[in-house]
Amino acid sequence: MHTPDDSKEFIPVRIAVLTVSDSRGLSEDRSGDTLVGRIEAAGHHLTDRRILPDERDQIAAQLGAWCDDSEVDVVISTGGTGLTGRDVTVEAHRDVYEKEIEAFGTVFTIVSMKKIGTSAVQSRACGGVARGTYLFALPGSPGACKDGWDEILQPQLDYRHRPCNFVEIFPRLEEHKRRK
Numbered sequence: 496m497h498t499p500d501d502s503k504e505f506i507p508v509r510i511a512v513l514t515v516s517d518s519r520g521l522s523e524d525r526s527g528d529t530l531v532g533r534i535e536a537a538g539h540h541l542t543d544r545r546i547l548p549d550e551r552d553q554i555a556a557q558l559g560a561w562c563d564d565s566e567v568d569v570v571i572s573t574g575g576t577g578l579t580g581r582d583v584t585v586e587a588h589r590d591v592y593e594k595e596i597e598a599f600g601t602v603f604t605i606v607s608m609k610k611i612g613t614s615a616v617q618s619r620a621c622g623g624v625a626r627g628t629y630l631f632a633l634p635g636s637p638g639a640c641k642d643g644w645d646e647i648l649q650p651q652l653d654y655r656h657r658p659c660n661f662v663e664i665f666p667r668l669e670e671h672k673r674r675k
Contacts, residue, residue: 499655506654506662509568510534511543511561515554515575515584516635521546526573526633529640534571537649542566549575554587562591562626568665569652570628571644574635576619585619588632592623599631599647606646610638627668629661 499505512534514527521527524546534541543561547553554575561567575584589595599622607615620643622631633643654662 498657499653500657501655503655505538508539508652508662509542509566510539510652511545511564511567511570512541513544513554513557513570513572514546514635515549515572516546517548517581519546525637526635526640529637530571530573530633530644533641533644533649537653539652549581549583551583551587551590554584555590558588558591558625558630562628562630567628569661570630571648572630572632573640576621576632576634578617578619582619584632585621588621588623588630591625591630593625594623596622596624596629602647603633603643606642607639610642624668627665 512527512530514524516524527544527546531541531544545557547557554572558570558572561570572584572588575582600620603618603620604615607618618634618639620631620633620639622629624630631643631648633640650656651661654660
């Protein structure tokens with residue numbers, strides 16, 4: 496349960512959403528809609544939203560472009576995390592990551608197990624950091640997006656969340672680039 500520390504002020508985060516699909520357009524993108532609705536309801540800013548086909552190079556290029564955009568703090572993708580041949584989102588994310596957040600996939604699996612049992616083993620949700628930007632890949636179902644946001648990302652992207660959260664370490668994500 497997310498219980499924010501109300502003595503701290505909420506800090507909105509700038510988030511881009513990428514849906515990976517060979518078959519969906521914006522009007523059929525229920526997973527992207529789920530994320531956008533939750534992002535905005537939480538008080539964050541949607542900075543961009545795109546739909547791309549399951550093409551590793553295109554996905555990685557878009558992720559990289561958002562990492563270079565000073566108006567994007569976080570990227571959340573949905574789709575392409577399964578086991579089939581066209582599911583290449585995880586590989587595209589890992590092409591971009593400087594550091595992987597290994598526990599993200601583990602925690603997502605734990606959350607999913609409570610909802611879908613052992614079927615959770617088929618998800619390859621992942622998270623990482625690149626160039627000071629957080630990147631997360633969620634499965635392509637609205638339920639998985641809801642669970643990933645409600646149970647993990649919403650609390651971690653709330654500066655008031657205790658004992659720690661992703662927002663409070665934003666300034667340190669690129670500390671290795673500072674002069675010594």
